[in-house]
Amino acid sequence: MTDLAVETVHQNIHQRQSIGHLVAPAPNAAQLEMAFAAALTAPDHHRLKPTRFVVVAEAEREAFGELLSKALADTGQKEEAQLERVKHHPFRAPLLVLALTQLQDHPKVPHFEQILSSGAAVQNFLLSLQSQGFSTMWRSGAVVESLLFKKALGLKADDLISGIIYIGTAVKAIPPRPEINVSEFVSNWKK
Numbered sequence: 498m499t500d501l502a503v504e505t506v507h508q509n510i511h512q513r514q515s516i517g518h519l520v521a522p523a524p525n526a527a528q529l530e531m532a533f534a535a536a537l538t539a540p541d542h543h544r545l546k547p548t549r550f551v552v553v554a555e556a557e558r559e560a561f562g563e564l565l566s567k568a569l570a571d572t573g574q575k576e577e578a579q580l581e582r583v584k585h586h587p588f589r590a591p592l593l594v595l596a597l598t599q600l601q602d603h604p605k606v607p608h609f610e611q612i613l614s615s616g617a618a619v620q621n622f623l624l625s626l627q628s629q630g631f632s633t634m635w636r637s638g639a640v641v642e643s644l645l646f647k648k649a650l651g652l653k654a655d656d657l658i659s660g661i662i663y664i665g666t667a668v669k670a671i672p673p674r675p676e677i678n679v680s681e682f683v684s685n686w687k688k
């Protein structure tokens with residue numbers, strides 16, 4: 498990689514910031530495909546491929562909001578205002594992608610490694626979209642624990658809804674990320 502390419506890759510990583518309110522345009526099919534392909538190169542012990550993605554297109558957001566509301570009720574939420582509020586969540590962005598983790602029992606790959614692999618896949622996905630000019634927000638919420646929600650997505654009870662990723666274009670710039678003091682998080686191992 499040239500110095501310029503290295504700098505560009507690092508700029509892309511550093512510039513990614515979650516944005517809660519997103520508008521059109523969303524990525525087109527080819528752009529999304531590029532991001533899924535990047536996601537699926539994530540480190541993955543024994544290539545179990547635990548991650549699945551489900552696209553919630555713009556036209557499906559109302560129906561998906563209804564499902565979110567049922568999922569929230571399924572978690573025990575009884576407050577009508579909360580059940581109503583969640584119906585509007587999909588409208589925070591023109592496109593949503595669900596990241597699912599289908600866990601397999603494998604003698605050498607514990608579940609936590611498969612979950613980490615899914616997390617890495619999601620980060621690749623976010624960075625690919627960022628490099629293509631889009632913004633994102635990785636969300637979850639109480640709904641991801643709902644068995645009703647998991648079943649509606651074809652998951653088993655132990656599988657995970659690892660993220661509801663909101664995708665679109667940022668309306669306005671947000672303040673830069675506060676500087677991170679790397680030395681607070683890194684140390685040298687000593688015997």
Ligand SMILES: Cc1cc2nc3c(=O)[nH]c(=O)nc-3n(C[C@H](O)[C@H](O)[C@H](O)COP(=O)(O)O)c2cc1C
Pocket residue numbers: 513514515516634635636637638659660
């Ligand atoms: C698995 C996962 C689930 C998350 N769920 C939510 C969420 O439901 N709501 C929320 O406000 N932020 C959620 N976040 C945090 C945001 O995605 C984001 O990382 C955080 O606001 C920090 O912003 P940044 O990405 O710009 O550093 C979640 C992050 C992860 C990794």
